Amino acid sequence: MKRMPSRGVAVRCATFAIAAVGIFVGATTSIGAASATVPTAPDTSAIEPVRSGDLTLVEADRRGVVMENGGSAAKFSVDLPKGSTCPGDSESDNWRLQTFIVPGSVDPGTLEYSVIGPTGPKQYAIYDVFTAPVVDQLTVPNGGPGEPGRPTPFPPMSFAVFPPGEIPPGTYRIGVACTWFGATANYWDAEIVIAAEPKDAPAQLTWRLPSAPPAALSGAKPPSNFPWTLTFVAIAAAALVTFVALNRRTRTHPTS
Numbered sequence: 001m002k003r004m005p006s007r008g009v010a011v012r013c014a015t016f017a018i019a020a021v022g023i024f025v026g027a028t029t030s031i032g033a034a035s036a037t038v039p040t041a042p043d044t045s046a047i048e049p050v051r052s053g054d055l056t057l058v059e060a061d062r063r064g065v066v067m068e069n070g071g072s073a074a075k076f077s078v079d080l081p082k083g084s085t086c087p088g089d090s091e092s093d094n095w096r097l098q099t100f101i102v103p104g105s106v107d108p109g110t111l112e113y114s115v116i117g118p119t120g121p122k123q124y125a126i127y128d129v130f131t132a133p134v135v136d137q138l139t140v141p142n143g144g145p146g147e148p149g150r151p152t153p154f155p156p157m158s159f160a161v162f163p164p165g166e167i168p169p170g171t172y173r174i175g176v177a178c179t180w181f182g183a184t185a186n187y188w189d190a191e192i193v194i195a196a197e198p199k200d201a202p203a204q205l206t207w208r209l210p211s212a213p214p215a216a217l218s219g220a221k222p223p224s225n226f227p228w229t230l231t232f233v234a235i236a237a238a239a240l241v242t243f244v245a246l247n248r249r250t251r252t253h254p255t256s
Contacts, residue, residue: 044183049109053081055175055188057209060129060156068212072159072203075129078176080151080188086178087185089149090138096179097137097151099126100189104171108189113182126174127161151176164204169196171210 059065060075067076078099086095098113102123111118117125117133125133134157139149154176159167175189190209197206199217206215 042181044181047180047183047185049184050186051109051189052084052186053188055080055190057174057190057192063153069206069208069215071197071200071215071217072162072205072207073201074215075156075158077156078126078154078174080176084188085148085150086139087148087180088146089140089142091141092143092145092147093149094180095139095149095185096135097139098177098179099134099137099154099157099175100124100177101126101167101172101174104173104191106173108173108175108177108187109184111177111184113177113179113184122167124162124167126157127159128155128157129160131161149178159203159205159207162203162205164202165196166203167194167205169194169205 056079057067057076058079059067060077063077063079067074070076086097087093088095090096098111098117100108100111100118100123102108102111102118102120106120106123111120111123113119113135115135117123117135125135127133134154137152137154140152142149170193172192172194173189174192175187177184177187179185192207193210194205194207195214196204197217198204200206206217208214
């Protein structure tokens with residue numbers, strides 16, 4: 001006669017089965033809850049871009065001195081008007097500061113930003129002198145949410161990172177924007193004129209403010225008539241020396 005399992009064994013098997021079902025249901029519920037709580041991108045549609053004033057290009061080593069022009073390797077920085085702020089700070093409200101240079105026909109208020117700068121064609125961040133894009137710069141902490149955030153100072157920058165021809169000649173807007181998850185809120189900008197210059201290194205370009213003259217390049221070749229000018233100056237100097245010598249001789253030895 002076949003022996004039947006004991007009552008205790010049956011109870012233990014039933015308990016095990018119930019526990020297994022519970023684990024399965026719990027795991028399924030957890031997975032469903034995790035799927036339901038995947039974070040989504042914040043809604044930035046309510047942000048209205050505002051131009052908050054003029055940006056000033058200044059010498060990198062003398063922040064109070066306006067810089068009007070330069071070559072691609074010329075170091076500069078940027079200043080914002082006194083009292084400039086973002087709508088919030090980085091620590092409490094996730095605001096960031098971005099830099100940009102875009103064609104003059106582009107409205108800076110329409111720019112959206114990724115981790116390397118504006119996302120549109122021929123739209124760039126400004127790069128620091130160590131070739132890193134100046135993006136996602138933090139504000140000064142303000143101590144609590146909902147309070148304006150003050151920009152931190154910007155590093156020395158240049159156009160040396162750009163390959164020759166990458167920025168075609170023309171008029172551009174250069175500036176700084178406060179952004180929230182890549183969307184522009186307020187910004188400051190200035191107009192510059194970029195020209196191709198084969199003698200410049202490394203980017204073969206110069207830039208200037210619209211009211212400023214072209215940049216004088218260090219190490220630029222002298223004009224083609226330079227040797228003739230130097231020769232003329234040398235001849236004139238020799239003639240002057242000869243005249244002075246003869247004049248002194250005449251005074252020292254008068255005729256009888």
